[in-house]
Amino acid sequence: MSDTELSSNHTAFMFMVDGSGHGLRNCPAMFFKIAILLSSLIISLTAADENVGFIYNGFRSENLSLHGIAKFTANGVLKLTNETQRQKGQAFYPNPIYFKTPTNGTVFSFSTTFVFGIQSQNRILSGHGMAFVIAPTLGLPFALPSQYLGLFNDSNNGNASNHLFAVELDSIENKEFNDINDNHVGIDINGLKSEISNSAGYHDNETGLFTSLLLAGGQRMQVWVEYNGEEKQINVTLAPFKSGKPSNPLLSLSRDLSPIFNKIMFVGFSSSTGSLLASHYVLGWSFKMNGQAEKLALSQLPKLPRIGPKPKSKFLTIGLPVIFVSLTLAAVSGVVYVIRRKRKFAEVLEDWELEYGPHRFKYKDLYFATKGFRETELLGSGGFGKVYRGVLPSAKLEIAVKRVSHESRQGIREFVAEIVSIGHMRHRNLVQLLGYCRRKGELLLVYDYMPNGSLDKYIYGQSNVTLNWRQRFSVIKGVALGLLYLHEEWEQVVIHRDVKASNVLLDGEFNGRLGDFGLSRLYDHGSDPQTTHIVGTLGYLAPEQTRTGKATKSSDVFAFGAFLLEVACGRRPIESRAATEDCMILVDWVFGFWSRGEILDARDPKLGTDYVAVELELVLKLGLICSNSVAAARPSLRQVVQYLEKDFPLPELSALGTSGGGLRFVHPDGFDDFVVSYPSSMSISASTSIVDSILSGGR
Incomplete structure (x- = not known):
C-alpha cells in the first residue's frame, strides 16, 4: 500500500471517530466498518516489508499460528500430527507476507530451508506425508486430511481459484493424483497432481550419482525451496541432515508464479494422517524474501522424539553377561586373527639372509602394495610367473612384483645371493631389480615399475x-x-x-x-x-x-x-x-x-x-x-x-x-x-x- 493510500485510510478513520462524535454513537454499523479498515491497515503495514525474513532454530514457545492437532513439544520440536487417525495439522508464520511487486504485479524471489522428519508407526507401511505450503489464508479450514495432506478437498482440488503453492514430501502412492511411487517429492500448484516430481534423494556433489532417501525412515533431512523471480525458476533440493546442500537440485521447474499468488500470502506447513499413522516434525525453519534464507544452526536443532517407551535398564541381568560373552568372543577372535595374519604373511627367513638387509622386502608390504595381488593389478604373465603393479605405502614408490614358484630348496641360497648382487647393477637401459622376498613355496622379485609396459x-x-x-x-x-x-x-x-x-x-x-x-x-x-x-x-x-x-x-x-x-x-x-x-x-x-x-x-x-x-x-x-x-x-x-x-x-x-x-x-x-x-x-x-x-x- 502506498503512502497516499495509508494517509487516505488514516484520514477516513479520523473522520469517522472525530467530527461531532455522532458517528460512533448514531451509527452502530460503523463499528464493523472501522474493524475492517483497521484490519486492512494492519495487514498492509505488515506485508509492506518486501525483504521480510525469519529463522527458527527449534521451536520453544514460538509465535506460530497452529491449526488442527499441531503443537510444540517440550524439547522444541514442531509436531504437526500425532497418533490420531484422519486428522490434519498445520503451522503458519502468523504475519501475512507481501509477495508481489507494486509496479507490475510479478512475484518476488524467495528462499526457504527447513529440517523435517517423518516417523511411521508401522515398520512396513507408512502413513501420509507433509508439505511446505504458500496459501492465501491461514489454516486452510476446508481442506481434508488423509491423501489431501490438509491442503485441498475433493471439490476444490485442481481449481485455479485456490491460489496455492506447495512442495509435497509424500510417503504414499495415490493413483488418483498420478503419484510416481510411495516415496517422492513433488511441486504442486492448486492441486495434488504434481507439476513435476521425483523419487526422494539427492545427487552427490563429488560423484554426481543419485542416492535415494526414505522420507518416512525416521531420519532428519533438510529441504531447500527457492524461486527466482527474474528467471521464473523453482528449485527444490533434498539432502541428509548435516550433509550440506547438493549442487544439483532434485526438482527444477520453469513456472511464473505471478498468476498463482495473491499480493498477500501466508507460508507454513501442512500434514495429515489416515488409517496408517505417521508423525510429522519440523525441527528448524528459515525464510527470506528477495534473498537467500539464513542458514540454520544445525548443531542447535533438537532431535526427533523416541518412538515408543524408553527401554528399561536390564544391565545387571542381561548387560553384564552380554558384555562378558562379547569380550570373550572378542579375545578369541583377536587371537585367531593374529594367528591367521601371521600365517598369511609368513615368510621364509634364514640367518644367512640377514646380511642382505634392504634387499629383503616384507611380504606384508608387497601384499598391501599390490592390493592383495588383485587381478586388476596384474600387468602380465609368462613362463616364469605373474607380474603385478604395486605402490609401496611408505615410499609411495611404484613397483612391479614378479611371483615365481620354487619347488626345491636346492641352490636357493646361491640364487638369492646372485639376485642381491644383480640388484647392485645400475644402467639406464636395465630395469632396476630392487630386491626379493621369500614366502613358503614362492619367490617374489621386486623391480622398478615401467609405466608404458612391454x-x-x-x-x-x-x-x-x-x-x-x-x-x-x-x-x-x-x-x-x-x-x-x-x-x-x-x-x-x-x-x-x-x-x-x-x-x-x-x-x-x-x-x-x-x-x-x-x-x-x-x-x-x-x-x-x-x-x-x-x-x-x-x-x-x-x-x-x-x-x-x-x-x-x-x-x-x-x-x-x-x-x-x-x-x-x-x-x-x-x-x-x-x-x-x-x-x-x-x-x-x-x-x-x-x-x-x-x-x-x-x-x-x-x-x-x-x-x-x-x-x-x-x-x-x-x-x-x-x-x-x-x-x-x-x-x-x-x-x-x-x-x-x-x-x-x-x-x-x-x-x-x-x-x-x-x-x-x-x-x-x-x-x-x-x-x-x-x-x-x-x-x-x-x-x-x-x-x-x-x-x-x-x-
Missing part, C-alpha cells in the same frame, strides 16, 4: 600407439647397451638367456630397458652349467644352445638378432601359417629379401614411409649377421653397439660365415612341425634329448 604390445598392435622408426631405433640401441653392460661392463658376466620384445620394457619417455635378466637362473642353480636343461623362448634359442644346454654370450647375441628383425619387421621370429600347415621363419624370410636386393621391403608396413633407410637397412642386415647358426661367426655385443653407433661399417653379408662363405641358417627336418604346435612367444624348458631329436641334421 615393447611387444606396440610392435604387434596390442596398443593404440604405434612406435615410429626413431623410437624403435632408440629402443634397439638402448637394449644393445644394456646387454653390453651385462656381458662386459659389470664386475661379473651375466647371461640374459631370454632377450625378446616382451622382456623389453618402456619407461615414461618410451626409452627401452631390458628386464628379467638373470631370472631364468632360478631353474638352474644346483645343477651343472653343462646341464641339458634348457630355458628360453622358441625362435630366440641359438642352435648350439639346444644341443648343449649351455647359455653363452653368443647365444644372447643370437636372441638379439631375432629381436632386431622382430622390431624392424613387426613379425615374430616364428609364425605359423594355417593355410599351408607350415611355419614362416623370420630370418629365412628376411634373407630372401636380401638375396633379391630388396631387403627394405621386409620392413614393418606400419612404418609407412617415415623411416631412415640407412638405419633400417643396417638393423635388418645386423639381425641376419647375429642370427648366423655358427656361433663363432656372430659379432660380440661390443661390435654390435659399434655398428649401431656407426663407429664401424657393417661387414658385407656375403663375406661372412665359415669355410664356403656366406651366412648359414640351420633348421633341421621336422622343425616346422614342432613350431606349428608351439607359438614362438612361449617360454620353454625342455631337455636336449627332446629338442635334439627334432633338430638333428641340417638343411
Whole structure:
C-alpha cells in the first residue's frame, strides 16, 4: 500500500471517530466498518516489508499460528500430527507476507530451508506425508486430511481459484493424483497432481550419482525451496541432515508464479494422517524474501522424539553377561586373527639372509602394495610367473612384483645371493631389480615399475600407439647397451638367456630397458652349467644352445638378432601359417629379401614411409649377421653397439660365415612341425634329448 493510500485510510478513520462524535454513537454499523479498515491497515503495514525474513532454530514457545492437532513439544520440536487417525495439522508464520511487486504485479524471489522428519508407526507401511505450503489464508479450514495432506478437498482440488503453492514430501502412492511411487517429492500448484516430481534423494556433489532417501525412515533431512523471480525458476533440493546442500537440485521447474499468488500470502506447513499413522516434525525453519534464507544452526536443532517407551535398564541381568560373552568372543577372535595374519604373511627367513638387509622386502608390504595381488593389478604373465603393479605405502614408490614358484630348496641360497648382487647393477637401459622376498613355496622379485609396459604390445598392435622408426631405433640401441653392460661392463658376466620384445620394457619417455635378466637362473642353480636343461623362448634359442644346454654370450647375441628383425619387421621370429600347415621363419624370410636386393621391403608396413633407410637397412642386415647358426661367426655385443653407433661399417653379408662363405641358417627336418604346435612367444624348458631329436641334421 502506498503512502497516499495509508494517509487516505488514516484520514477516513479520523473522520469517522472525530467530527461531532455522532458517528460512533448514531451509527452502530460503523463499528464493523472501522474493524475492517483497521484490519486492512494492519495487514498492509505488515506485508509492506518486501525483504521480510525469519529463522527458527527449534521451536520453544514460538509465535506460530497452529491449526488442527499441531503443537510444540517440550524439547522444541514442531509436531504437526500425532497418533490420531484422519486428522490434519498445520503451522503458519502468523504475519501475512507481501509477495508481489507494486509496479507490475510479478512475484518476488524467495528462499526457504527447513529440517523435517517423518516417523511411521508401522515398520512396513507408512502413513501420509507433509508439505511446505504458500496459501492465501491461514489454516486452510476446508481442506481434508488423509491423501489431501490438509491442503485441498475433493471439490476444490485442481481449481485455479485456490491460489496455492506447495512442495509435497509424500510417503504414499495415490493413483488418483498420478503419484510416481510411495516415496517422492513433488511441486504442486492448486492441486495434488504434481507439476513435476521425483523419487526422494539427492545427487552427490563429488560423484554426481543419485542416492535415494526414505522420507518416512525416521531420519532428519533438510529441504531447500527457492524461486527466482527474474528467471521464473523453482528449485527444490533434498539432502541428509548435516550433509550440506547438493549442487544439483532434485526438482527444477520453469513456472511464473505471478498468476498463482495473491499480493498477500501466508507460508507454513501442512500434514495429515489416515488409517496408517505417521508423525510429522519440523525441527528448524528459515525464510527470506528477495534473498537467500539464513542458514540454520544445525548443531542447535533438537532431535526427533523416541518412538515408543524408553527401554528399561536390564544391565545387571542381561548387560553384564552380554558384555562378558562379547569380550570373550572378542579375545578369541583377536587371537585367531593374529594367528591367521601371521600365517598369511609368513615368510621364509634364514640367518644367512640377514646380511642382505634392504634387499629383503616384507611380504606384508608387497601384499598391501599390490592390493592383495588383485587381478586388476596384474600387468602380465609368462613362463616364469605373474607380474603385478604395486605402490609401496611408505615410499609411495611404484613397483612391479614378479611371483615365481620354487619347488626345491636346492641352490636357493646361491640364487638369492646372485639376485642381491644383480640388484647392485645400475644402467639406464636395465630395469632396476630392487630386491626379493621369500614366502613358503614362492619367490617374489621386486623391480622398478615401467609405466608404458612391454615393447611387444606396440610392435604387434596390442596398443593404440604405434612406435615410429626413431623410437624403435632408440629402443634397439638402448637394449644393445644394456646387454653390453651385462656381458662386459659389470664386475661379473651375466647371461640374459631370454632377450625378446616382451622382456623389453618402456619407461615414461618410451626409452627401452631390458628386464628379467638373470631370472631364468632360478631353474638352474644346483645343477651343472653343462646341464641339458634348457630355458628360453622358441625362435630366440641359438642352435648350439639346444644341443648343449649351455647359455653363452653368443647365444644372447643370437636372441638379439631375432629381436632386431622382430622390431624392424613387426613379425615374430616364428609364425605359423594355417593355410599351408607350415611355419614362416623370420630370418629365412628376411634373407630372401636380401638375396633379391630388396631387403627394405621386409620392413614393418606400419612404418609407412617415415623411416631412415640407412638405419633400417643396417638393423635388418645386423639381425641376419647375429642370427648366423655358427656361433663363432656372430659379432660380440661390443661390435654390435659399434655398428649401431656407426663407429664401424657393417661387414658385407656375403663375406661372412665359415669355410664356403656366406651366412648359414640351420633348421633341421621336422622343425616346422614342432613350431606349428608351439607359438614362438612361449617360454620353454625342455631337455636336449627332446629338442635334439627334432633338430638333428641340417638343411
